[in-house]
Amino acid sequence: MSAILSVEGLRYAYPGEVPALCGLSLEVTAGRKLAILGPNGAGKSTLLLHLNGSLRPDAGRVTLAGQAADYSRRGLNGWRSRVALVLQEPDDQIFAATVAEDVSFGPLNQGLSEAEAALRVQGALAALGIAGLADRPTHMLSGGQKKRVAIAGAVAMQPEVLLLDEPTAGLDREGAEQLVTVLRDLGRRGMTLVFSTHDIELALALADDVALFTGGTVLAQGGAGALLSDPALLARAGLRPPVLLELWLAARARGMCPPDAPMPRSVEDLVGLLARAASPAQAG
Amino acid sequence: MSAILSVEGLRYAYPGEVPALCGLSLEVTAGRKLAILGPNGAGKSTLLLHLNGSLRPDAGRVTLAGQAADYSRRGLNGWRSRVALVLQEPDDQIFAATVAEDVSFGPLNQGLSEAEAALRVQGALAALGIAGLADRPTHMLSGGQKKRVAIAGAVAMQPEVLLLDEPTAGLDREGAEQLVTVLRDLGRRGMTLVFSTHDIELALALADDVALFTGGTVLAQGGAGALLSDPALLARAGLRPPVLLELWLAARARGMCPPDAPMPRSVEDLVGLLARAASPAQAG
Amino acid sequence: MSVGTIDRAAGLNRWRHRALAEKLLIGLGFLVLAVGLPPWPGAALVAVAMLGFTFAGARVPVRLWLAAVALPLGFLATGSVMLLVQVGPEGPALAQDGVAAAAQVCLRAMAATFCLMFLAFTTPAAELIGGLRRLRVPAEIVELALLTYRFVFLLADEAVAMTAAQRARLGHSTRRRWLRSSGMVIANLLPRAMARARRMETGLAARGWQGGMRVLTQRRPVSVGMVVLVLVLQVAVGVAATWG
């Protein structure tokens, strides 16, 4: 368990505005999926922009694999090869005419040959499940497709860490579920994921760890299970537990669930728990 | 129960594209809240644009309070005074420098005097719970505030029907809940609401009736309770029931809920049902 | 027709995957013939050939094509009326050779327009712009054009949405209000365009952008048969028009 990225005492204010980050510290553990969870306007995007050097803090520091951040042009290039950022709005990152062209942009910027870049493009499109879209003009994609193309553009750079700003914003449930599957898959291949979201259900479905954000600081950081099932803590960040956990907690409080059972992550889990409690004879 | 708006056999294709609406019929009952529910790309926004005459169908017809739609300039002006439309993206509809100025845009266009328009603005801002923002510059609003300003701009025209495209898109849970409260309130004052959404939880929380959309047609229209708790039907539209109803259905299937109990609309409702079933002695 | 209608058709027609060079040879080659040869029978032959390539070859949807050609034909109608009339000391009168002159111009302009329409309907604008690179246009200018292309669709969508929102609030109910509303749309579009530019800058920097905008472009193989066919046709048209 090593911190691949960490920030300490980060402060930042956009010129002429109130501070967006007010002395914030956070660790990103290699190989895990971290949700930056909080309401809109809490400073989540601003933090992500600091994690790949797009913004430079007013005070505090960012450390990449133990090394203090290097904001020289060269330093930034190396940093962004290791830590890729996917913005919330895919249209802010997709600029080329076709999907394959667009995804090749990052690898070519990394100085790869055309042949290597072509392989990277293939690999990234396959990983995102959009190999069939390679020749599609980028302005003819649906919202969900655009999102995946933007992520493929980052994945093609083979970063160690992938930062995603509100990855499921604007997607319908099916689109969001497909994306979660793809992201889980990337995590399984060893990529570290950090994503911001105001959607606690997404955090429950995808995150190993959660950092609870509010008003430019981290209220709490820890394992997803513990944090997301603490209604008092969530309330302080203006959030409510996921419906599933709310039910679980309510049922447990009334003795309808075994108190020592693990947190349910799906409807099936919870129904199983309730059923076990209702007919204890079947329980393990 | 009279239909204030109805469409029959509506067909529409954007030039050079596959049809967005393929022979669609639908009724909007006065005084009720109708959710147009379906995945992205199902044609929901296109339908809303037909309901206030922004688009003219290739075939089929739209009827407003029993009268066939009149697409003359005069007819459209009258129609849009009675049926107001709020787009998904507030930035697309907020133009003026301050909130009050922006909200006055519609009433002034209706030919009201400045004094009358000012009253309308006051009323609309109060109805949306943002009277305090009247003098705020529009570029200094948060996402949730912008949304309410956009709705106030429509409400100030005192329409009979309010059409809303994805009203909670991009809002966090708190913002969405506040908006739902405001919209319920408008409904209580007699305004007919039609909103599109891919969020089945929103439909559950707000709608009286639901029209289930997929691929440019209405799969089913009916009361929210019956439709949203029919997993087979929802699956055909690429949707899953709300987590709450999924749990309810799963629990009922296992005999953990009374089969004749009404559909729960909140976590508390469901826990109550489960508790009643677990200790039948307490049950009514 | 919206801003993207023709370009969308260009991305969907049967010849979408033909090499750019072939389509340029057809479109530009015949365009040069249309303007360079005597209109009768040169331009007439070009027009027929282009209709063949457009509809039999690329299978461009006729209805869209007709909608797009209406605008230039409107211009042609007004323009050629001018050629029918002459203005002398005793006022306007029918020009002596006016009919012949107008017919010639009409023929040439129509043939040339068909060539332009062939290119527009079979080749996405981005591919055409990419072709400028090979004409040694400086990379910076080509990249600027490509980014402009990208922004055009995004801003056009925003403008369409803003206009729809204004209509819904009766912003076009009188001419005066319409003018004012249009001004507001434009005034709101400019800062949004600039904000978009800034966000794109961040987005691309995150992808290692250092100034250049190199991407892998797919070069499609040129079909020798097609090139020979086109060249033979062009020579034939040239010969027929010059000695015919």
Place this chain on the structure above:
Amino acid sequence: MHIMEGFLPASHAIGWYAVSAPFVVAGAVRLRSVLRDKPEARMTLAAAGAFAFVLSALKIPSVTGSCSHPTGTGLGAIVFGPAVMSVLGVIVLLFQAVLMAHGGLTTLGANAFAMAIVGPWVAWGVWKLAGRMGLRFAVAVFLAASLGNLATYICTTLQLALAYPDPVSGFMGAAMKFGSIFALTQVPLAVAEGLLTVVVIEALSGK
């Protein structure tokens, strides 16, 4: 008013390319050095170009009851300067040709001269002059935009008259012919564009 594809004889098409080329090449050279120093200026300029394009696709009502599209040359010249507009203007004209079948490739030189060179420079000149004369802000904007628009049309008229001189009265007669047709539609449009630009600039400076 774009001159349509193929409307000009070959010699005129080539001639106007030759006339426009120095302006556009000078603009491109200048732009290239700007872009080398500040790569991020690409984004801003591309956004400006797209803005000009979208502007030209918007319908605005004219005083006579017809409606048409603003040229945006005045607004562009005031906001971005005329030198930049020469290159952006050519890019926009190219897109108008291939995305809307508006204008053409053989007539690109002639259209560029009218819309990307004459219009912006006249608008910019009027804008500067009006400023020096101490005219009111709104009046200066109005004059710059409407005269820039008008200059574009006068230029197009002269281009057409040069190509198709009247059989009896020659170039002057043709200029009157084309001019009288355009005057009917274009003068009100120039006024509309002037008013529109005032609304835009005032709203912009209010933000």
